[in-house]
Amino acid sequence: MSTQRAAWTFVAPALFVLGVFLVLPACAALLLSLTDFDIYALASSDNLRFVGLGNYRDVLTTPLFWKALANTVWFVALALPLSLATSLGAALLLNSPLARFKGLHRTALFAPVVTTVVAVAIIWRYLFHTRYGLINHALGFIGISPVDWLGDPHWAMPALVLFAVWKNFGYNMIILLAGLQAIPQDLYEAARIDGASRWRRFWHITLPGLRPVLLLVAVITLAGYFQLFAEPYVMTRGDPLQSTVSVLYLMYEEGFRWWNLGRACAIAFLLFALILVVTRVLLRFVRARDETV
Amino acid sequence: MSVGTDSRTAKWIVNGLLVAGTVLTLLPLAWMLSASFMQPGEASHTPPPLLPAHATLANYRELFLRAGMGRYLLNSFLIAGAITLASLAFNLSAGYAFAKLRFAGRDRLFQIVLAALLVPLQVAMMPLFLLMKWLHLINSYGGVIVPALATALGIYLVRQYARSIPTDLIDAARIDGAGEWTIFLRIVLPLLRPMIVTLAVLTFLASWNDFMWPLIVLSDQAWQTAPVALAGLSREHVQDNELMMAGSVVTILPVLLLFLLLQRQYLQGLLLGSVKG
Known part of the structure; x- marks a missing residue:
């Protein structure tokens, strides 16, 4: 009997915090998204009205929402494959029996992951500077004329992508490295004896062996990249010409700059519905391919 | 050849x-x-x-004497330190209980904790802000600390690790007349030590680097964490690159050093955490 009571005192504080500060607000957000909660309601709840799906209709007919959505999808479409390729490349190099000073390289390649995104965004904002930035300077050596990275609507998002890849690739690198080390060595031995080339070994042993890990990493990264916020907040403030306004940035502006908390909740739900759908489709697509193979 | x-x-x-x-x-x-x-x-x-x-x-010199960076770093240290210590206490006791103690509704409650892993923080932010306002925790350390006191991921990680503790050990202590708290503090916690270090590093780094929620809750400069203050400074001092670089150095240095010191534990935690999917 006393074990029962002790157990409850052990779990109660944590469950209370999760319930009150996470689950309850998430449920309340659904209700809030059905109201016209704005700065007047913030002053007095008398000004609060139920508007049904009005916020969703408003958001879905606002051109800036579609622009933010297109920007975010563009960011994910560029950053996801580039990140995965960089992480996989780095993991393969670190896993190579020929590599030396592995620990040192691993630490260095992982370092950007633990850095504060705001602080490193400030560095990159400077590296991308049209006149004084090291990136344009380096491009000058191979004869490419200066790019106005953060001032040109075509280049601002690719610049954020480069920054995000640098900042994040180490995380997936570590997970993929663990995945590589779990592939049985005798498979490679057997293939080598059969005379399979390096490329064929990679294609027929490494990639299939990594499949579940790659899928996991892709889903985690995808969900993370859809939540793009700090990078545009620090580096571009959504500019130039709103080309780097992300969905979450729009939610932040709507909610905490203009205090339209109802609309902000609607934007948040739309974003997470989208993430859910995209990850589901990705998983189903992969499983469907598995069955046909 | x-x-x-x-x-x-x-x-x-x-x-x-x-x-x-x-x-x-x-x-x-x-x-x-x-x-x-x-x-x-x-x-x-x-x-x-x-x-x-x-x-x-x-x-x-400019950064600390004129821009007040010392205050922001102190805020960050106090907030990240408090979150780390308190959330360890909450997550460790809950994770242990879910792994080793029998009580009515345990499995169903743990299912709810797992479901909470999937709740996106951003969705909860708007109502959470109103709740914090109602509790008068806006522009205070509490506004950042309180919602971070327990995490579903922390509870999950501790539970997975604590399941390897032999039940015989706990039963033997019980027969010897030890109370549940004594067992937890004297026997279980020492066995959980590797997990405690891992969780502590993960939590401290995540709270130090956190940006969006502190930005929302701490609009008053006096309470701002280093990243939030740095973002504000970088908007004021767009031209002062050297100053901003110094600001970035002092913001990154604490977490980078902590990572270098406890790298093994951190990477281990990262691998455990990523398997949750």
Whole structure:
């Protein structure tokens, strides 16, 4: 009997915090998204009205929402494959029996992951500077004329992508490295004896062996990249010409700059519905391919 | 021999690429450090200088004496420290109970904790802000600390780890007349030590680097954490690159050092955490 009571005192504080500060607000957000909660309601709840799906209709007919959505999808479409390729490349190099000073390289390649995104965004904002930035300077050596990275609507998002890849690739690198080390060595031995080339070994042993890990990493990264916020907040403030306004940035502006908390909740739900759908489709697509193979 | 030269070339390529990757990865951080010691305006030259002509601490002096960075760093230390200690207490006791103690509704409650893993924080932010306002926790440390006191991921990680503790050990202590709290503090916690270190590093780094929620809750400068204050400063001082680099250095340095010291535990935690999917 006393074990029962002790157990409850052990779990109660944590469950209370999760319930009150996470689950309850998430449920309340659904209700809030059905109201016209704005700065007047913030002053007095008398000004609060139920508007049904009005916020969703408003958001879905606002051109800036579609622009933010297109920007975010563009960011994910560029950053996801580039990140995965960089992480996989780095993991393969670190896993190579020929590599030396592995620990040192691993630490260095992982370092950007633990850095504060705001602080490193400030560095990159400077590296991308049209006149004084090291990136344009380096491009000058191979004869490419200066790019106005953060001032040109075509280049601002690719610049954020480069920054995000640098900042994040180490995380997936570590997970993929663990995945590589779990592939049985005798498979490679057997293939080598059969005379399979390096490329064929990679294609027929490494990639299939990594499949579940790659899928996991892709889903985690995808969900993370859809939540793009700090990078545009620090580096571009959504500019130039709103080309780097992300969905979450729009939610932040709507909610905490203009205090339209109802609309902000609607934007948040739309974003997470989208993430859910995209990850589901990705998983189903992969499983469907598995069955046909 | 062709095989010998082939593998020698491969060795050169692998190590060459690794060194190039490491240099490219560290270059922005190295440049930040270098530029933080430059004279005001020195970094804004063509071609961009790689090293300061006359190294100076002027930027750091300006940062702490005029921009108040000391206060922001202190805020960050207190907030991240409090979150780490308190959430360890909450997550460890809950994770242990879910793993080892029998009580009515345990499995169903743990299912709810697992479901909470999937709740996106951003969705909860707007109502959470109103709740914090109602509790008068806006513009206070509490506004950042309280919602972070327990995490579903922390509880999950502790539970997975605590399941390996032999039940016999706990039963034997119970027969000897030890109370549940004594068992938890004297027997279980020492066995959970590796997990405690891992969780502590993960939590401290995540709270130090957290940006969006502190930005929302701490609009009053006096309470701002280093990243939030740095974002504000960078908007005021767009031209003062050297000053901003010094600001980045002092914001990154604590977490980078902590990572270097406890790298093994951190990476272990990262691998455990990623398997949750």
